[in-house]
Amino acid sequence: MTQLVILGAAGDLTSRYLIPALGELGGAGALPPELTIIGVDRQPWDYDEFRHHLAQRLDSQAATILSGLRYHRGDVTDAETLRAAFDPPDAPAVVYLALPSHVVPGAVQALGALPLARSSRIVAEKPFGDDLHSARRLNTLLHEVAPEEQVFRIDHFLGKQTVQNVLGLRFANRIFEALWNAQHVEAVDIVWDETLALEGRAGYYDAAGALRDMVQNHLIQLLCLLAMEPPVTLDERSLRDRKVDVLRAVRRPTLDDVRRHTLRARYRAGSAGGTTVPAYVDEPGVDPERRTETFAAVTLFVDNWRWAGVPFRLRSGKALGADRHEVRVRFRPVPHLAFDQDQDQDPQPNVLRLHVDPDRVTLEVNLNGAGDPFRLERAGMAVVLAPQELSAYARLLLDIFAGDPVLSIRADEAEEAWRFIEPILDGWRNDATPLLEYPAGSSGPDEGDRT
Ligand code: BG6
Numbered sequence: 001m002t003q004l005v006i007l008g009a010a011g012d013l014t015s016r017y018l019i020p021a022l023g024e025l026g027g028a029g030a031l032p033p034e035l036t037i038i039g040v041d042r043q044p045w046d047y048d049e050f051r052h053h054l055a056q057r058l059d060s061q062a063a064t065i066l067s068g069l070r071y072h073r074g075d076v077t078d079a080e081t082l083r084a085a086f087d088p089p090d091a092p093a094v095v096y097l098a099l100p101s102h103v104v105p106g107a108v109q110a111l112g113a114l115p116l117a118r119s120s121r122i123v124a125e126k127p128f129g130d131d132l133h134s135a136r137r138l139n140t141l142l143h144e145v146a147p148e149e150q151v152f153r154i155d156h157f158l159g160k161q162t163v164q165n166v167l168g169l170r171f172a173n174r175i176f177e178a179l180w181n182a183q184h185v186e187a188v189d190i191v192w193d194e195t196l197a198l199e200g201r202a203g204y205y206d207a208a209g210a211l212r213d214m215v216q217n218h219l220i221q222l223l224c225l226l227a228m229e230p231p232v233t234l235d236e237r238s239l240r241d242r243k244v245d246v247l248r249a250v251r252r253p254t255l256d257d258v259r260r261h262t263l264r265a266r267y268r269a270g271s272a273g274g275t276t277v278p279a280y281v282d283e284p285g286v287d288p289e290r291r292t293e294t295f296a297a298v299t300l301f302v303d304n305w306r307w308a309g310v311p312f313r314l315r316s317g318k319a320l321g322a323d324r325h326e327v328r329v330r331f332r333p334v335p336h337l338a339f340d341q342d343q344d345q346d347p348q349p350n351v352l353r354l355h356v357d358p359d360r361v362t363l364e365v366n367l368n369g370a371g372d373p374f375r376l377e378r379a380g381m382a383v384v385l386a387p388q389e390l391s392a393y394a395r396l397l398l399d400i401f402a403g404d405p406v407l408s409i410r411a412d413e414a415e416e417a418w419r420f421i422e423p424i425l426d427g428w429r430n431d432a433t434p435l436l437e438y439p440a441g442s443s444g445p446d447e448g449d450r451t
Contacts, residue, residue, distance in 0.1 A: 009039025023062025202285030
């Protein structure tokens with residue numbers, strides 16, 4: 001690849017994730033040789049202003065990436081703008097669509113009018129469409145520009161080490177996989193609570209909301225890795241086939257399921273992450289009439305032999321009191337307890353926790369207590385993982401440059417995940433579930449753990 005063209009170069013994704021990741025790779029000498037990075041956006045910036053905008057998020061080593069950057073001002077949905085930005089237009093390129101989802105189709109159409117080199121790759125970001133229909137339409141448009149092997153749909157959670165470790169833990173150990181089913185697992189919680197609030201992203205977030213921003217993609221990917229059958233190999237086909245099997249087994253919620261198993265809320269004013277946070281509706285750029293949720297909790301069921309009846313509870317919210325990023329696999333209680341415990345001291349079931357940031361795995365067990373050997377105590381076995389060497393985005397960019405789609409989302413995956421999210425969106429639009437409120441800095445709406 002000789003050029004990386006970032007459409008949406010003035011946006012949050014570019015400054016928050018992409019450029020720092022490119023800086024990391026540049027610092028590690030891992031970028032393709034002679035790579036030109038070209039940013040395209042509408043902002044009336046010159047090169048220095050562009051560089052200044054990006055420099056704020058880079059350390060000195062990563063900042064060396066800035067010297068090789070170019071900026072082209074223009075409308076990313078206009079083929080002539082793109083023709084002028086690419087250098088030259090027919091050289092192999094990685095085209096990164098760092099754009100709000102409503103702009104993506106127009107940009108892809110404009111790309112279709114260029115003489116793109118055959119080996120060029122297109123990178124799309126979640127959410128892939130806003131619903132099933134738009135996801136299908138987007139896939140059709142993308143396939144008119146590049147074959148599926150050259151389309152990379154990015155979900156950066158797949159580049160996180162703890163997320164990838166679900167595979168190692170499950171499929172390289174005998175002891176967990178034997179218990180990994182409805183017979184032994186009572187419930188699975190996938191939690192992504194953030195102290196971060198809107199961070200000036202109303203332009204994107206107010207149209208997306210927590211369900212589309214986090215649950216439909218990042219948390220569903222975790223669900224797939226947790227629930228999938230063992231793949232034959234870890235190549236892109238085996239791994240992604242097994243993930244799609246899970247998606248196809250997820251029950252499409254009825255209206256009654258939406259009422260009983262989903263919850264949505266938005267934050268009121270408060271203090272989170274050490275800063276004062278205005279009410280979501282008072283954040284600049286937010287339209288209160290949209291009634292966008294900043295907290296979503298849904299319980300899904302994977303209707304197959306392995307998981308019948310086990311609730312998978314997914315939740316994510318912004319402006320909460322603490323950052324809590326974890327998966328909890330809660331096992332069923334022992335069938336009979338020989339220990340003479342008080343009623344209110346029954347031992348808790350085993351819980352396996354995978355924490356992200358900091359990355360660690362803990363297994364909560366019951367052991368004989370220190371004093372009276374016939375009394376039980378709770379103990380935890382913990383493994384703390386070394387910090388991730390490359391950030392999630394840097395890892396995924398390496399795969400893109402290498403042309404390996406194993407960690408990218410396949411077209412059918414992107415569509416299938418909407419099949420069971422769409423009824424929730426419809427139900428919420430029709431107020432099947434009330435829009436609750438929670439103070440910024442709290443643990444979410446009172447009912448937050450009840451879905
Ligand atoms: C992004 C969402 O995809 O993921 C953000 O758009 C969210 O709203 C972020 O804050 C969380 O990921 P990370 O890696 O920053 O914890």
